[in-house]
Amino acid sequence: MRATRSLEIGTGLFVILGLAALVFLTTQLPSSGLKLSLGAVPGYDVTAEFDNIGDLKVGAPVRMAGVRIGDVTGIGLDSQSFRADVHLHIYPQFSQIPQDSYASIETEGLLGGQYVGISPGGLDTYLKNGSQILQTQSAIVLENLINKFFANFSSGGSGNSGSGSGNGSNNSSSGGNGKTPNQGQNPPQEPHP
Amino acid sequence: MSNGVRRGLPLEGVRKFGVTGIFLARLLLACGRALARPRLVIAQIYNAGARSLIIIMLSGLFTGMVLGLLGQDVLQRFGAETALGQMAALALLKELGPVLTALLFAGRAGTALTSEIGLMKATDQLTAMEVMAVDPMSYVAAPRFLGGLIAMPLLVAIFDVIGLLGAHLIGVGLLGVDRGTFWSQMQSAVGMRDVTEGIVKSVVFGAVASLIAVNEGYQCEPTAEGVGLATTRTVVAASVLTLLFDYVLTAVFL
Numbered sequence: 001m002r003a004t005r006s007l008e009i010g011t012g013l014f015v016i017l018g019l020a021a022l023v024f025l026t027t028q029l030p031s032s033g034l035k036l037s038l039g040a041v042p043g044y045d046v047t048a049e050f051d052n053i054g055d056l057k058v059g060a061p062v063r064m065a066g067v068r069i070g071d072v073t074g075i076g077l078d079s080q081s082f083r084a085d086v087h088l089h090i091y092p093q094f095s096q097i098p099q100d101s102y103a104s105i106e107t108e109g110l111l112g113g114q115y116v117g118i119s120p121g122g123l124d125t126y127l128k129n130g131s132q133i134l135q136t137q138s139a140i141v142l143e144n145l146i147n148k149f150f151a152n153f154s155s156g157g158s159g160n161s162g163s164g165s166g167n168g169s170n171n172s173s174s175g176g177n178g179k180t181p182n183q184g185q186n187p188p189q190e191p192h193p
Numbered sequence: 194m195s196n197g198v199r200r201g202l203p204l205e206g207v208r209k210f211g212v213t214g215i216f217l218a219r220l221l222l223a224c225g226r227a228l229a230r231p232r233l234v235i236a237q238i239y240n241a242g243a244r245s246l247i248i249i250m251l252s253g254l255f256t257g258m259v260l261g262l263l264g265q266d267v268l269q270r271f272g273a274e275t276a277l278g279q280m281a282a283l284a285l286l287k288e289l290g291p292v293l294t295a296l297l298f299a300g301r302a303g304t305a306l307t308s309e310i311g312l313m314k315a316t317d318q319l320t321a322m323e324v325m326a327v328d329p330m331s332y333v334a335a336p337r338f339l340g341g342l343i344a345m346p347l348l349v350a351i352f353d354v355i356g357l358l359g360a361h362l363i364g365v366g367l368l369g370v371d372r373g374t375f376w377s378q379m380q381s382a383v384g385m386r387d388v389t390e391g392i393v394k395s396v397v398f399g400a401v402a403s404l405i406a407v408n409e410g411y412q413c414e415p416t417a418e419g420v421g422l423a424t425t426r427t428v429v430a431a432s433v434l435t436l437l438f439d440y441v442l443t444a445v446f447l
Contacts, residue, residue, distance in 0.1 A: 007239050014243035018347020021354040025391070029282060029383045059377030071373050113275040113374045 043070065043092045044129035048103040048116070053084040054139025056105055056114045062088050063106075064118045069094040072116060088116060090127070098123045104137035114139060216408045219330055220338055226328070227335035237340025241302040241403075242347060248301055249294060253352040256289055257281065257359025264360070265368045277370050278379035281360035286383065286391040287446075290353040292439050295398035298345060299431035303406035306337050307427040310410025311420035319411075334411060338403045345399025346392055353391065390446040397438055402431040 053075065062070035074087035090097070100121030107114050118133075127133070227234060264277045310333060313319050319329045364370040406427045413423035 007236060010243045011235050011239040014246060014344075015238070015347060017246070018242070018344075018350055021350035022347070022392075024354055025286070025350055025388050026385070029286070029380060029388060057377040057381050059373040059380075061371050061373050068371065108275050108371075108374070113378050115371075115374070 043090050044095070044127075045073065046088050046090060046127050046129075046131050046133060048086050048088060048133035048136050049078060049081065049083045050086060050103075050105060050136050050138050051083055052138040052141065053086060053105055054114055054141055056086070056116070056139065060113060060115045062090065062116045062118060064094070064097070064120065069097075069118070086116065088133075095126065097127045099125045099127055099131065100135065101127065101133060102135045102137070103133045105139035107140070212412060213404070213408050216411065217404060220335055220404070220407070223328065223331035223335040224339055226331035227339060230332075230336070233332070233336035234339045234343070237336045238344050239340075240305065241298070241337075241340045242344030245298060245301050245344070245348060246351070248297055249348050249352050250355050252293060252297055253290075253355035254359040256293060256352075257285065257356030257361075258363045259359075260284060260289075260356070261360040261363025261368065265364060265370070274368075274370050275374045275378055276382075277360070277364045278375035279382035281364070282357060282379045282383050283387060285353050285356040285360075286387050287394075287443070288439070290349050290356060291391055291394035291398055292435060294345070294349045294352045294395065295402055295435040296432055298341070298348065298399070299402045299406070299428055299435065302341060302344070303402050303427045303431050304424050306341070306403070306406035307410040307413070307424045308420055310334070310337070310407060311413040311415075311423050314411070314413065315415040315417070315420055317415075334407050338407050341403030341406070342396070342399045345402070346395040349391065349395035386446070390442070393446075394439065394442050397442060398435050401434050401438060405431045405434065 056072060056075065058072055058075055060072045061068045062072065070088055070090035072086060073089045074085075076085040076087075077083075078085045088103075097118065098121040100123045102119040102121060104117050104119070105114055106117040121135075260281045261277065264280045265274060268274050268276055268280065310319075313329075313333065319333065322329045322332060361372075361375065365372045365375055409423040409427045409430070410420075413419045
C-alpha cells in the first residue's frame with residue numbers, strides 16, 4: 001500500500017511540474033500571452049514622450065552613463081499628440097536625477113535591442129514619482145538615416161559640379177530608390193552640351 | 194506466434210510495416226479499455242515520466258547553458274548579444290527540446306518498455322494472461338503506450354523551461370546580457386505558433402517512441418538474445434524516426 005502511495009505522489013508531482021512548465025511556456029513566452037507582473041518593485045515612475053520609439057520594448061533597460069537605473073514598464077500612444085508615451089521605472093537608489101534631464105532612445109550594438117538613455121541636466125530639483133521628462137530624442141531609424149544621407153549626398157554632389165539646380169531636385173526625389181551610383185555618373189556628362 | 198525475425202527477404206521489411214500497422218490499430222482499440230483502468234496508466238506515467246525527470250532536467254540545464262555560451266560567442270560577432278534570449282528560446286522550443294527529449298526518452302524509457310514486455314513474452318506471462326482471459330493488449334501494451342504519450346509533452350515542457358533557465362544562468366548571470374533585454378527580446382520573438390510547434394512535435398515523438406518500444410517488445414523473439422536485439426532496435430528505430438519526423442514537422446510548420 002505504501003508503494004502505490006509513493007508512486008501516486010511521484011506521478012502527481014511529475015504531472016504538476018510538467019503542467020506548470022507548459023503553462024509557463026504558453027503564457028509567459030509568446031508576445032500574445034498573459035504576463036505576470038512581478039509585484040511592485042521599489043522605486044519611482046516617470047514618463048517621457050517620444051516622436052518615435054523605433055523598436056523599444058517593455059522590459060528594456062533605462063541607462064544613465066551606461067549604468068542601468070531602471071526599466072521601461074509601459075508603452076502607449078498619447079491620443080492627443082500622437083506621440084509615444086513611455087513609462088519608466090527608476091530604481092530607488094537613483095533618486096537625484098535632475099528634472100531637466102534628457103531622454104533618448106539608443107541601440108545596443110548594431111543589431112541589438114534598444115534602451116532609453118538618460119543624460120543628466122543641471123537643475124537642483126529632481127525627478128520624482130509621476131513627473132515627466134520633457135526633453136526627448138526619438139529613436140534613430142536606420143532606413144530614414146540612409147535615405148537622408150543619400151538625399152544630401154546627391155544634392156551636395158550636384159552643387160559642387162556646378163550643374164543646374166533641376167538636376168539636384170531630380171536626384172533627391174529619386175534618391176530613395178538607392179540608385180545614386182548611376183546618377184553620380186550623370187553630372188560629368190552634362191557640362192559637354 | 195510465427196513472428197520470428199527472418200532476414201534477407203525484401204518482403205520481410207514490408208511485412209514489418211504491416212505488423213506494426215496492425216499492432217497500432219489493435220493498440221488504439223485497446224486504449225479505450227486501458228483508460229477504464231487509469232491506475233495502470235498512472236503507474237506507466239510514473240515509469241516513463243517521473244523516473245526520467247532527473248535525466249531530462251540535467252540534460253535540459255546543460256543544453257541551455259551550452260546555448261548561452263554558443264549564442265554569446267556567435268552573436269557577439271554581429272554585435273547582437275541582446276538577441277541571446279530569442280535565439281535560445283526558439284532553438285529550445287522548436288528543435289532541441291522535443292528532439293533531445295525524444296532521444297533521451299527512447300534510451301531511458303523506450304528500452305525499459307521493450308525489455309520488460311519482451312521478458313514477459315519470453316517467460317510466457319503474456320500467454321498466461323490470454324489463458325486467464327485477460328487481454329495483454331489492454332492490460333500490458335496500451336497502458337505503456339498511453340503512459341509514454343502523456344509523459345512526453347510534459348517532459349519536453351520541463352526540458353524547455355529548465356533549458357531557458359540554463360541559458361538565463363549563463364547569458365545573464367555569467368556573460369552579462371541584460372535581464373530585461375533577454376526576456377523582452379525573447380517574448381517579442383516567440384509566437385504562439387512556435388510553442389504549438391514544440392507541443393505537436395513532442396506528442397508525435399512520444400507516440401512514435403512509445404509505439405516502437407511496445408511493438409518491438411511485443412513482436413520480439415522470446416529468447417534472451419531476441420529481447421536484447423529488440424531493445425537495440427527500439428533505440429535505433431525510435432531515434433532515426435524521431436529525426437525523420439522532426440524534419441517533416443519542421444517543414445509543415447514553416
